[in-house]
Amino acid sequence: MRMHTQRGVTLLELLLAVAILGVLAVLVLSSLTVGAKGFMSSRADVETTQRARLALTRLAMDLRGLTAITTAQSSSLTFTDKEGTNIAVALADTTITVNDNLLIENLDSYPAGTSLFTYRQADGATAWTTANSLDQLYEIIITLRLTRSRDPVAGGVTHTFTATLNPRNTGADNFP
Amino acid sequence: MRSDRGSGFTLIEIILAVVILAAAASMAGLYASTSMGRGATATISFNDELTLRNALEDVTVYYKGQIAAGTMTLAGVVAYVNANHAALVDDANTGYVSFSDTDGDGTYTPSSVSDVYSAGTALLVTLTSGDQSLGILFTE
DSSP states (O other): OOOOOOOOOOHHHHHHHHHHHHHHHHHHHHHHHHHHHHHHHHHHHHHHHHHHHHHHHHHHHHHHTOOEEEEEOSSEEEEEOTTSOEEEEEEETTEEEETTEEEEOOBOOOOTTOOSEEEEOTTSSSBOOTTSOGGGOOEEEEEEEEEOTTOSSTTOOEEEEEEEEOOTTSSSSOOO | OOOOTTOSOOHHHHHHHHHHHHHHHHHHHHHHHHHHHTTTHHHHHHHHHHHHHHHHHHHHHHHHHHHHHTOOOHHHHHHHHHHHOTTTBOGGGOEEEOEEOTTSSSOOEEOOOBSOOOTTOEEEEEEEETTEEEEEEEOO
16 A cells, blocks of 8 residues: 655745735736726826817807907907807806806816917917907917816826817908 | 655746746736827827817818908919918828719719819818818819
8 A cells, every 4th residue: 555645835835826926916916007097097088078079169159150259358258149149258267157157177277378268360360359340350269278087197187179260250251 | 655756847837937927917018008008099089180170160261251352263272271281281182173973873973183273173172180181172
């Protein structure tokens, strides 16, 4: 009869195995974390883009048909739309409101040289103000600076979206 | 009694295991970094779209202004587009096209673009930004 010596695993071998598994687990989990962060970052980008698209589409539709402007500031604009309704768009803190209804939130601050609304005359360079006639208003440039909601990146990321639109009812090369 | 030799791993086996693990880890890393790197695609696409729409707005206004002034020529539109939006113009797909119903099924298909103007042709302007492109037809 053969002696059946039962060889177990030594403590050293066990510790070694646990250590190797631990190192592997850390490696795998850290790459999973990168993937998860990538997903959250993409989601934040898509959400931000969608918010910008909605706000810009809404503003562009209304502004293209404007028939009069009473105030034209860099962060606020009051105009009359083609149905004769007065519409006030205002940037306060980090939100834009249209007639006191929320249009979009989570805006970043505007550093010097940038603004929500920029008004131009037909040469594309001269600023337009309400002192000029409406016929000279050639284009309105809307710049949205949005921070991402639920941003996975520390410190946050700001996306800038710019839409240029030419009001149709003014005389500066614009016709309905 | 059984001889106990050869119970450990050979060097080859260990090297093989390390190489396989490294390959697996680098693949996982590649997938993860792709999801990070391409996360902003939606934003970039929308910015490309805005760039094209802004250019479309500008060219349309010029076109309508020229019509109203009675001075519109398609050559003038081409010149305006090239002068103001040169970076966006897709030259290979910008030019004069004519439409014809060759097989008589009621569907008019455009000819290939040509640089030569002739009366009755339309002007196709193709603008590209990123991986998006926008074709605009101008007629007299």
